[in-house]
Amino acid sequence: xxxxxxxxxxxxxxxxxxxxxxxxxxxxxxxxxxxxxxxxxxxxxxxxxxxxxxxxxxxxxxxxxxxxxxxxxxxxxxxxxxxxxxxxxxxxxxxxxxxxxxxxxxxxxxxxxxxxxxxxxxxxxxxxxxxxxxxx
Numbered sequence: 001x002x003x004x005x006x007x008x009x010x011x012x013x014x015x016x017x018x019x020x021x022x023x024x025x026x027x028x029x030x031x032x033x034x035x036x037x038x039x040x041x042x043x044x045x046x047x048x049x050x051x052x053x054x055x056x057x058x059x060x061x062x063x064x065x066x067x068x069x070x071x072x073x074x075x076x077x078x079x080x081x082x083x084x085x086x087x088x089x090x091x092x093x094x095x096x097x098x099x100x101x102x103x104x105x106x107x108x109x110x111x112x113x114x115x116x117x118x119x120x121x122x123x124x125x126x127x128x129x130x131x132x133x134x135x136x
Contacts (some may be wrong), residue, residue, distance in 0.1 A: 001041045022085030025106040035080045067097035074100035
């Protein structure tokens with residue numbers, strides 16, 4: 001997990017990631033949630049991490065049913081965000097597709113296979129109970 005955060009910080013530094021978003025963070029969040037819903041993501045969770053980290057305001061965690069589904073969901077999130085003027089700062093994990101992270105600045109999207117989600121327990125890591133945070 002620490003490697004993932006370090007990669008994210010490094011990627012943002014390289015990209016000059018301090019940018020004015022094209023959409024308010026709430027609209028980016030709605031866009032992400034609608035895209036994941038359209039793609040049939042499972043167990044979509046929104047974590048409000050403002051005050052817990054300086055790297056983002058929200059983390060969205062979703063489960064894909066297979067590596068292909070995880071990759072497809074991530075691709076669609078990136079596509080829709082770009083179309084709305086919010087190009088991703090970066091993404092990680094596209095090769096293995098067990099866990100793909102899409103960094104949209106104020107919203108970071110984690111799309112994982114169920115096994116990876118159970119193993120890493122991001123909700124627990126960020127101080128939110130997995131069952132209480134799940135939206136669908």
